[in-house]
Amino acid sequence: MLLVSLKSVPKKEQRLHAHNLLRECLKTYNIEYTADKTPITRNDHGKPSLAGHPEIKYNLSHAEGIAVCLVADTECGVDCEGVRPYRPNVVRRSFSENEKTMIENAPQEEKDLLFFRLWTLKEAYVKAIGIGISYPLNTVEFAFDGRKIISNIKGYRFRQYILRDGKFIIAVCTEK
Numbered sequence: 001m002l003l004v005s006l007k008s009v010p011k012k013e014q015r016l017h018a019h020n021l022l023r024e025c026l027k028t029y030n031i032e033y034t035a036d037k038t039p040i041t042r043n044d045h046g047k048p049s050l051a052g053h054p055e056i057k058y059n060l061s062h063a064e065g066i067a068v069c070l071v072a073d074t075e076c077g078v079d080c081e082g083v084r085p086y087r088p089n090v091v092r093r094s095f096s097e098n099e100k101t102m103i104e105n106a107p108q109e110e111k112d113l114l115f116f117r118l119w120t121l122k123e124a125y126v127k128a129i130g131i132g133i134s135y136p137l138n139t140v141e142f143a144f145d146g147r148k149i150i151s152n153i154k155g156y157r158f159r160q161y162i163l164r165d166g167k168f169i170i171a172v173c174t175e176k
Contacts, residue, residue, distance in 0.1 A: 077127030086115030120171035
């Protein structure tokens, strides 16, 4: 289940807003999500899970103007971003050679969107595997064939949503 909120909330409230989405998602599983009834544990890298419900996997993401919650029965990761000017230093450090070439060859007006499409897919993947950005991101490679996402990662599925005419990107990664 994927639940998205496109709503501006103050930065200090964005995390709370994402957890409110989780609360709503867990209602479909008849789980009341409160700190005392549903404690959260974390793995060695900080990936959260519901202590009393190991069968339910979830992931949250939030950015200015957007919050996302993904609940699944397999390992999952989700990332959302508002599209803004891309960061060449991040491209040099975290993107594969093919991805760097893809961005370099893209028309100027498409570079920002392309950057965040690739970045959110990388983030969703490392969140799904529970490692975070300590993973060597330049070894995870994505490309696009129309709407199809092509990846060198085996055992995972990827989806992506472009919202509000390219203003926001959501990437989802789930274990097959």
